[in-house]
Amino acid sequence: MGSATNETTSDSFISDKSAKIFVAGHRGLVGSAIVRKLQALGYSNLVLRTHAALDLTRQTDVESFFATEKPQFVVLAAAKVGGIHANNTYPADFIAINLQIQTNVIDSAYRYGAKKLLFLGSSCIYPKFAPQPIPEDALLTGPLEPTNEWYAVAKIAGIKMCQAYRIQYGWDAISGMPTNLYGPYDNFHPENSHVLPALMRRFHEAKVKGAKEVVVWGTGSPLREFLHVDDLADAVVFLMNKYSGLEHVNVGSGKEVTIKELAELVKEVVGFEGELVWDSTKPDGTPRKLMDSAKLAGLGWTPKISLKDGLVDTYKWYLENVKQ
Template sequence: MPSPSAASAMDLTPIDKSASILVTGHRGLVGSAVVRKLRSLGYANLLLRTHSELDLTSQSAVDAFFDAHKPNYVILAAAKVGGIHANNTFPADFITINIQIQTNVITSAFKHNTAKLLFLGSSCIYPKFAPQPIPESALLTAPLEPTNEWYAIAKIAGIKMCQAFRIQHSFNAISAMPTNLYGPNDNFHPENSHVLPALLRRFHEAKTNIVDEVVVWGSGTPLREFLHVDDLADALVFMLENYSGLEHVNVGSGKEVSIKELAELIKEVVGYQGKIVWDSSKPDGTPRKLMDSSKLATLGWEPKISLKEGLEDTYRWYLENVVAQQ
């Protein structure tokens, strides 16, 4: 059995432009950004399948796909995701579906000799009261935030699967833990979305319907870090070529903003003229969540898109692709 240090010394050669790359979840927030990035760099041999074309929760279907196509690289971005309300309402779905997807893709990638797999986690894997900024070493050191523990436990299982296959089989599987993401192809559902797209939609609809006030859940005091998904996609391609280690890697912007400040900035970007009312009877979630992304910075990567610039880009996409379709 190779040691973790031996396993981390795996090949770090650039990816050949002709390599076949499977991007799961390619129509989602992360997957679509990864596809945009890869295509912009000249990668044309991308393996993309919708859920109806390939059910990732079916072990037999996933194995048959890998047997037929034998992808050289895999970016595992498919997941069942949602905000506090969705996690609380559908806990069985969040833990079961995510574990099924991860298990099927990781085991098939190993079985069919994929050169490298990159697994996408989430910052919610860390304890509710983790040290700030949150280092990779904080994983499994204290209890999770109860409102999304089902999703978090599934993602932790994915990290550990990658580590286990690396240790036992020298399989080149790595994990990236992005902070809160936003951007084109985000989920703008009024109930099952994360805070940033939910607020953007709410302010837009209030502006359109000439509503005097917008009620926002919580106190507005929690601090959050946001990363534009195009920055994440850039980081993931960077990691495929420059990182091969046992430990997962945080990917963040390094900047935090209060939910109140975020709401005010979205209000400005949307052009809403009414007032914001805070409903403190609703849950805040984790009080603060800033990632320590110094490990990735040491490797030579840093984000490029500011929050305001990213919000303006996201609002344009929302108007062109959500509002225009209504």
């Protein structure tokens, strides 16, 4: 693992705009943002495959793809994701599909000569009662949140796989763990979307109907951290250029808002004029969930998009793209 090879790998990513880059999962919230970022920076040789064209759970298909295309850089943003209900209903899917995708992609990327791979996980890899803000070394120090442990175990395996290939082969595989993300191409489904897109949809529909009030679960007191997906994409490019370490890196905004502050902000951005009512008989969830992103800040990266600006951008996308 000579540092010299790491340096040249890093430099060549930013300087060679014709380098072949495979973004796995390019249609999702994260993958689409990474593609937008790379295209904006002038990368002209992106290798993209829809799920119909390449099923990443099929080992032989993935191997033949890598054997043919031989991408120099790989960003692994493909995953099976879902909320609490989906995780509880389909635990086998969440562990098996994610393990298959990442095992196939990581192994084939190494075997067919990719210079560098970045694996993206999620903040749910950390123990349920991790210290706040959550540092990278909290990994594997306690039990996981039971509702999404199948997904979390798969993501932890991905981090460990990248580390193992670095240790055994000296291969430049790194991992980034983003906090709660939002932005264009988010899931605005009425039942199984996350808190921010769910609020946006509910306020929008209430506004359209001229409703007098919107009822939100809980007290509004829990603290949450949000990062615009375009900031994550910026961090991905930064890490591909600047980081070649064994440990995974947290990617967060470092800023917390209460669910109440978030709801008020979404209400304002959407332009809903009615009342916001809190149903405190409903559960609040974890009181606080913040990532410690000091390591990434120390490397020289900080987010640029404020929550308000990010919400305005997301609502604009919602109006143009989500069937009303």
